[in-house]
Amino acid sequence: MNFNQAVKLAIAGIKGNKMRSFLTMLGVIIGVSTVIILVSVGQGSTKQVTGQIESMGSNLISVSIRGRGGVSGLNYQEALKLGDRTGVSGAAPTISGNVTVKFGTKTVDTSLEGTNDKYATVRNQKTSSGRFLLPIDITYRQKVVLLGSEVSRELFGFGNPLNQEVKINGVKFKVIGILEEKGSSMGGSNDDKVLIPITTAMRLLANPQISSISIQAKTKEDVDTVVRQLEAALLRKFKDEDNYRVFNQAEMLSTVNQVTGTLTLMLGGIAGVSLLVGGIGIMNIMLVSVTERTREIGIRKAIGAKRRDIMRQFLVEAVVVSSIGGILGILIGFLGSKGLGSLLKISTVISPQVVLLAFGFSVLVGVFFGWFPANKAARLKPIDALRFE
Amino acid sequence: MIQIKNLSKVYQTGSTMLQVLKEVSLHIRPQEFVAIIGPSGSGKSTLMNMIGCLDTPTSGSVIIDNHSTSSLSEDELAEIRNSKIGFIFQSFNLLSKLNALENVELPLIYRGVNTNERRQKAVKFLTLVGLDDRMDHLPSQLSGGQQQRVAVARALAGEPPIILADEPTGALDSKSGKELISILHRLNELGHTIVLITHDLDIAKQAKRVVRIHDGMIVSDTKAGD
Ligand SMILES: Nc1ncnc2c1ncn2[C@@H]1O[C@H](COP(=O)(O)OP(=O)(O)OP(=O)(O)O)[C@@H](O)[C@H]1O
Ligand SMILES: [Mg+2]
Numbered sequence A: 001m002n003f004n005q006a007v008k009l010a011i012a013g014i015k016g017n018k019m020r021s022f023l024t025m026l027g028v029i030i031g032v033s034t035v036i037i038l039v040s041v042g043q044g045s046t047k048q049v050t051g052q053i054e055s056m057g058s059n060l061i062s063v064s065i066r067g068r069g070g071v072s073g074l075n076y077q078e079a080l081k082l083g084d085r086t087g088v089s090g091a092a093p094t095i096s097g098n099v100t101v102k103f104g105t106k107t108v109d110t111s112l113e114g115t116n117d118k119y120a121t122v123r124n125q126k127t128s129s130g131r132f133l134l135p136i137d138i139t140y141r142q143k144v145v146l147l148g149s150e151v152s153r154e155l156f157g158f159g160n161p162l163n164q165e166v167k168i169n170g171v172k173f174k175v176i177g178i179l180e181e182k183g184s185s186m187g188g189s190n191d192d193k194v195l196i197p198i199t200t201a202m203r204l205l206a207n208p209q210i211s212s213i214s215i216q217a218k219t220k221e222d223v224d225t226v227v228r229q230l231e232a233a234l235l236r237k238f239k240d241e242d243n244y245r246v247f248n249q250a251e252m253l254s255t256v257n258q259v260t261g262t263l264t265l266m267l268g269g270i271a272g273v274s275l276l277v278g279g280i281g282i283m284n285i286m287l288v289s290v291t292e293r294t295r296e297i298g299i300r301k302a303i304g305a306k307r308r309d310i311m312r313q314f315l316v317e318a319v320v321v322s323s324i325g326g327i328l329g330i331l332i333g334f335l336g337s338k339g340l341g342s343l344l345k346i347s348t349v350i351s352p353q354v355v356l357l358a359f360g361f362s363v364l365v366g367v368f369f370g371w372f373p374a375n376k377a378a379r380l381k382p383i384d385a386l387r388f389e
Numbered sequence B: 001m002i003q004i005k006n007l008s009k010v011y012q013t014g015s016t017m018l019q020v021l022k023e024v025s026l027h028i029r030p031q032e033f034v035a036i037i038g039p040s041g042s043g044k045s046t047l048m049n050m051i052g053c054l055d056t057p058t059s060g061s062v063i064i065d066n067h068s069t070s071s072l073s074e075d076e077l078a079e080i081r082n083s084k085i086g087f088i089f090q091s092f093n094l095l096s097k098l099n100a101l102e103n104v105e106l107p108l109i110y111r112g113v114n115t116n117e118r119r120q121k122a123v124k125f126l127t128l129v130g131l132d133d134r135m136d137h138l139p140s141q142l143s144g145g146q147q148q149r150v151a152v153a154r155a156l157a158g159e160p161p162i163i164l165a166d167e168p169t170g171a172l173d174s175k176s177g178k179e180l181i182s183i184l185h186r187l188n189e190l191g192h193t194i195v196l197i198t199h200d201l202d203i204a205k206q207a208k209r210v211v212r213i214h215d216g217m218i219v220s221d222t223k224a225g226d
Helices: A003-015 A018-055 A076-083 A135-139 A149-156 A198-205 A220-238 A249-292 A294-302 A307-344 A352-379 A382-387 B044-051 B074-083 B100-111 B115-128 B144-157 B174-189 B201-205
Strands: A060-065 A088-103 A106-115 A127-130 A144-147 A165-168 A171-179 A193-197 A212-217 A244-248 B002-013 B016-028 B033-037 B059-064 B085-088 B162-166 B193-197 B209-214 B217-223
Touching: A003 A018, A003 A307, A018 A249, A018 A307, A018 A352, A060 A220, A060 A249, A076 A088, A076 A198, A076 A212, A076 A220, A088 A149, A088 A198, A106 A149, A106 A198, A135 A198, A144 A149, A144 A165, A149 A171, A171 A193, A193 A198, A212 A220, A220 A244, A220 A249, A244 A249, A249 A294, A249 A307, A249 A352, A294 A307, A294 A382, A294 B074, A307 A352, A307 B074, B002 B044, B016 B044, B016 B217, B033 B044, B033 B174, B033 B201, B044 B059, B044 B162, B044 B193, B074 B085, B074 B100, B085 B144, B100 B115, B100 B144, B115 B144, B144 B174, B162 B174, B174 B193
Parallel strands: A106 A193, A144 A171, B033 B193, B033 B209, B085 B162, B162 B193
Antiparallel strands: A060 A212, A060 A244, A088 A106, A088 A165, A088 A212, A127 A171, A144 A193, A165 A171, B002 B016, B002 B059, B209 B217
16 A cells, blocks of 8 residues: 555545544644744744844944932033944934923923934934934034924824924924834833934033933944943943943843743743644544554455554554644634734734744654554454454 | 464463364365354354464464465565455455445555556456446445445455355345355356355355364365265
């Protein structure tokens, strides 16, 4: 008997007992689909978080300064000097505060950041219309503002804000640009803010102290050196490590990746267990099937079936059941992950490797758990099998 | 064709040993028609299963067509069953999920015969037993007599030299039984060696040779015309 006939026989066997075959498959279907759904959620959120971190700018180092009472902070010049070293391609000191922005009758409470022209490249912040801050804006303390997309929408709706005048804390500013949308991250919306020249901000907020500096290293390799230099310089200046913090984007990424990677693995592992349970289901049913079909096995042996013919028949049946279960599981996993993604508004990523792995595993489950029953059937003595009632 | 020497079979159930066949020797030549008779429990089926390579002897030897079965592996025995022997059982033993044609094709599947040839042969033998109009019927859609004729066609499909029939008429009415026996005689004329177990003395009388078994021993062996 060749392989084709064995497959035909297996399919006939499965069709002959549809309900049972389906219930047997169910274990594998649930196993495979949960593996795919859970892993896709895990990988999706990993991608989302790393995407957000990366969108903040590449090779980014953030220094935040916590002005403690009594300790003097950094002023703009000191902050620029801090960032002026080899290995650094740009530094954008930032002052922040909360302001009220008014256009006509509409008012919005939002956060304000005063920064310089470098911010655009360092923080990877593009404009969707208009222009970004220029050095001249900083030098001449221009009263110009870039609106975050949310702020722009609230104040202007669908109208064009460019070259309009808004009032920030009562002071007139000209809108020169709209910031490109960034979406929300762990820290809240990135689009609910306004940007003005740092020099203007010092006046407006009556605060010359820099609250943070975004520094971009030239290359990935420069990041560590620059971080070390910054830490040394900051310690010299502030004497106390509690007064400042240096965030390293690469480090943050690897931490996040590690955490979400572990999470994904754990989810996959839990789902894997259900696949295993599905396999045991197959074995159980196959054993029942062998017992039920003992007479059939006897008849087949009496007319010339060899051990390997019987073995093949049952093994192929187990593998066909688990493979069909695997394929259905992949389909359901696919739909489930898309459905869950849109339902919970999270991004899910189905990687081909996971699909292949889940399918391969389900076939393997069929072989592994089909082996024992198939072998049991193949070893039956013809006369014992024939006499079986 | 079939040579049995000092064949014994002992069954052990729990602590009791039951010797069912006691040093049986029997020589069956090609194209013989042998009827085996004897009381119930005398060991007829046991002997038949040994000849058919379904069971293994405790001691002694069975030689089929110059193959000593005790020296053969399980797969080789399967091959003997497939090519040398056709079984007809009292309880038909058809596969209930296969139709008549597929049941008859079965021995050829295990021999690796291709689909066309298989179909052709199965049709030929079903026609021979007069079931050419019932080929796509499942066993459950056939009468007892028809089922047994499917079983005969299946036994013939592999064109084995030996046909073993263990009370083939046991589950049939007398008319179907008679038809079946006449088919067996026709096969014998075509050159098949037939071994037939029966309780029916009338049927036994039609055989060329009658072997009587009692308590695991052959007590008489008469040939027609003796
Ligand atoms: N697997 C077994 N284990 C134990 N004893 C068995 C087994 N098979 C058969 N026997 C015993 O062997 C004896 C012969 O059985 P066998 O089936 O050969 O009888 P038989 O001559 O065919 O009888 P019948 O005409 O009723 O079919 C019986 O006494 C039976 O109880
Ligand atoms: Mg019997």
